[in-house]
Amino acid sequence: MTGGPAYLAHLRLREGQLFVALSIVVGVLAGLSAVLFTVTIQRTGRVLFGLDPTWLRLFVVPPAVSIATGLLLVRVFPGVRGSGVPQSEAAYHLQNGVIPPRVPIGKFITGVLCIGSGHSMGREGPSVQIGAGLASAVGQWLRLPPERVRDLLPVGAAGALAAAFNTPVSAVIFALEEIVGDMNAPLLGSAVVASVASVMVERSILGNEPLFRVPTYRLVHPAELLAYALLGIVGGLLSLVFCKTLLGLRDMFRRLPPSTLVLQPAIGGVVIGALLVWAPQVKGVGYEYVDQALNGGLLLRTMAALCLLKLLATVVSYSSGNAGGIFGPTLYIGAMAGGAVGILAQRFAPFAVGDPGAYALVGMGALFAGIIRAPMTSVFMIFEITQDYQILVPLMVANLLSFVISRRFQTLTIYHALLEQDGVRLPPTPTRA
Amino acid sequence: MPRPAAPSVVLQLVHRETVLLIALCAVAIAAFFFTRAVAAANRRLDLADAAHWYADGEARLRSGDFSGAAAAFRRASALDRASREYRLALADALSADHHDEAARSVLRQLSELEPDELGRAAAEVPRAPADAARVEELGRIVDEIFKRDPLLAHMSAATRRERVRSMLDDLHTQLAACGDTPLANEAAAAATEARRERLSSTDAVRSAIATAARLASRASPACAAQPVPRAAILIARRHGIEIP
Numbered sequence: 001m002t003g004g005p006a007y008l009a010h011l012r013l014r015e016g017q018l019f020v021a022l023s024i025v026v027g028v029l030a031g032l033s034a035v036l037f038t039v040t041i042q043r044t045g046r047v048l049f050g051l052d053p054t055w056l057r058l059f060v061v062p063p064a065v066s067i068a069t070g071l072l073l074v075r076v077f078p079g080v081r082g083s084g085v086p087q088s089e090a091a092y093h094l095q096n097g098v099i100p101p102r103v104p105i106g107k108f109i110t111g112v113l114c115i116g117s118g119h120s121m122g123r124e125g126p127s128v129q130i131g132a133g134l135a136s137a138v139g140q141w142l143r144l145p146p147e148r149v150r151d152l153l154p155v156g157a158a159g160a161l162a163a164a165f166n167t168p169v170s171a172v173i174f175a176l177e178e179i180v181g182d183m184n185a186p187l188l189g190s191a192v193v194a195s196v197a198s199v200m201v202e203r204s205i206l207g208n209e210p211l212f213r214v215p216t217y218r219l220v221h222p223a224e225l226l227a228y229a230l231l232g233i234v235g236g237l238l239s240l241v242f243c244k245t246l247l248g249l250r251d252m253f254r255r256l257p258p259s260t261l262v263l264q265p266a267i268g269g270v271v272i273g274a275l276l277v278w279a280p281q282v283k284g285v286g287y288e289y290v291d292q293a294l295n296g297g298l299l300l301r302t303m304a305a306l307c308l309l310k311l312l313a314t315v316v317s318y319s320s321g322n323a324g325g326i327f328g329p330t331l332y333i334g335a336m337a338g339g340a341v342g343i344l345a346q347r348f349a350p351f352a353v354g355d356p357g358a359y360a361l362v363g364m365g366a367l368f369a370g371i372i373r374a375p376m377t378s379v380f381m382i383f384e385i386t387q388d389y390q391i392l393v394p395l396m397v398a399n400l401l402s403f404v405i406s407r408r409f410q411t412l413t414i415y416h417a418l419l420e421q422d423g424v425r426l427p428p429t430p431t432r433a
Numbered sequence: 434m435p436r437p438a439a440p441s442v443v444l445q446l447v448h449r450e451t452v453l454l455i456a457l458c459a460v461a462i463a464a465f466f467f468t469r470a471v472a473a474a475n476r477r478l479d480l481a482d483a484a485h486w487y488a489d490g491e492a493r494l495r496s497g498d499f500s501g502a503a504a505a506f507r508r509a510s511a512l513d514r515a516s517r518e519y520r521l522a523l524a525d526a527l528s529a530d531h532h533d534e535a536a537r538s539v540l541r542q543l544s545e546l547e548p549d550e551l552g553r554a555a556a557e558v559p560r561a562p563a564d565a566a567r568v569e570e571l572g573r574i575v576d577e578i579f580k581r582d583p584l585l586a587h588m589s590a591a592t593r594r595e596r597v598r599s600m601l602d603d604l605h606t607q608l609a610a611c612g613d614t615p616l617a618n619e620a621a622a623a624a625t626e627a628r629r630e631r632l633s634s635t636d637a638v639r640s641a642i643a644t645a646a647r648l649a650s651r652a653s654p655a656c657a658a659q660p661v662p663r664a665a666i667l668i669a670r671r672h673g674i675e676i677p
Contacts, residue, residue: 021454025454043475295535
């Protein structure tokens with residue numbers, strides 16, 4: 001028996017080395033998939049809408065494309081509707097990390113069609129599922145032990161999110177906080193390796209351009225924290241409205257006869273088409289408008305209107321069964337709400353107030369904390385975008401209030417509530433306790 | 434005895450995994466070049482679209498449609514974020530359309546993009562052709578007067594007070610640095626008075642701006658050309674405040 005333990009230790013070492021190497025490769029593949037997904041969405045949107053779309057084109061494209069995606073989602077790729085984050089969580093916790101290889105392929109195709117055709121959805125959630133699916137496929141192809149296949153899933157998710165959002169640190173935190181459900185998970189090292197590899201690949205292709213150009217902000221007056229607290233309360237209430245309406249409308253769609261399943265995305269498409277004619281700013285991901293809000297380029301009434309319209313558009317797009325996420329729209333709604341609160345504070349606060357762009361930035365974090373309910377990710381993500389310590393205190397105040405209000409009136413997080421609607425219940429984890 | 438065979442099984446496994454890992458790396462390299470080619474094609478399309486929107490914006494600017502021009506330049510800047518030409522044009526159109534805060538923000542982005550950008554933009558302004566009013570407006574923005582102007586729209590009384598006080602304080606510092614001691618002392622007295630007063634009415638704020646502009650206009654030419662005195666005079670002119 002003397003050779004036994006040494007032999008096993010040798011084997012373990014090999015396995016550990018293999019896993020690190022795999023983490024790098026998975027990170028690269030996940031990053032490439034996220035970049036390709038982003039670029040293909042842009043290209044598809046350009047082809048479908050042209051440079052300067054007429055109102056007729058804006059109205060017709062979403063429902064027309066949704067008929068095709070409805071067929072794909074029902075007949076060819078069942079199980080790729082919606083965001084992809086809850087499905088990845090379910091795969092990690094309930095299916096030993098096994099995701100069928102056709103899932104990432106289906107998610108890529110349907111996600112490109114849905115978001116490219118103007119549905120108000122985000123690309124980060126699908127990127128997470130594509131990255132997780134690729135990681136799982138690699139693990140299965142290499143015939144790794146089941147627990148290793150499972151471990152690869154959040155590694156792929158972190159890699160994909162890092163490239164999709166250009167935020168490597170918060171991508172790792174999101175994978176641990178949301179998908180694994182344990183911030184102390186031993187996967188931290190592998191997720192970091194994958195995230196770094198992914199971001200290196202992404203930056204070598206798209207350049208070292210930040211997702212948003214954010215000016216430097218500072219707290220102008222200590223009492224300004226009160227205005228940020230108000231923003232946190234507004235963020236919490238908006239998060240509740242978003243979650244409740246999305247879950248309620250999705251439930252209504254689910255009650256429709258199964259024969260309508262193919263047409264449901266197109267029903268959402270008709271509503272989106274009508275909205276786009278009126279407000280084309282809610283089309284697709286819409287980060288260019290977030291950038292404007294962050295840089296003081298939008299008026300109060302524009303931001304207030306876009307906040308509500310984006311909320312409505314996202315709820316309709318998602319609940320009608322299209323493929324796309326809520327991560328991006330959450331940031332959009334938060335930026336508009338924050339910017340609007342910032343302008344109101346500038347007008348009415350009895351103390352000196354900073355730029356509305358700072359409020360837009362904090363609003364993004366507040367809505368993320370309220371809707372996605374990943375508080376650590378929300379703080380790190382905004383910090384990573386700004387790389388500015390000054391914003392941290394107001395950000396934490398607003399995020400905490402938004403998170404507490406959301407949790408008080410909505411027991412389950414949005415992702416878990418969506419899974420419960422589908423009859424899937426996840427086991428409790430440290431971050432979900 | 435199965436044990437002697439075990440290392441070779443392990444070796445086989447390791448070899449198999451190594452071969453598969455190499456195959457995966459080959460797939461990743463191929464995927465990298467494919468993705469890079471697709472992204473480059475997309476980038477070329479974006480740049481062409483940006484040039485189209487820039488031309489459209491220029492045409493609208495010439496026809497006096499400032500709002501349409503700003504929208505077109507904004508699209509161009511979004512598609513080609515590295516172009517300072519598009520951003521300067523956007524700032525120009527925004528200021529012509531009376532969106533001063535937004536114009537200032539665009540210029541601030543430029544200055545953060547390249548630290549010396551603001552100075553270079555300022556240097557370019559006098560050489561800019563055509564519409565003198567717009568050029569003058571851009572020059573004012575570049576001189577950062579919007580950072581100091583207490584009479585911008587939608588500003589709370591507290592923010593106005595803060596701006597007046599900081600302008601007078603900075604003016605005092607600037608005048609003292611220039612050696613204009615009597616004027617510096619007057620600025621210090623005005624700043625102290627501004628700190629005591631509530632400055633709740635617009636008239637009180639205008640009066641404080643007039644004081645600042647008066648002190649700045651009396652400074653030596655070299656000192657008056659410094660950012661703070663220059664901003665005080667421009668802010669007064671901008672709001673039609675008579676300089677005593």
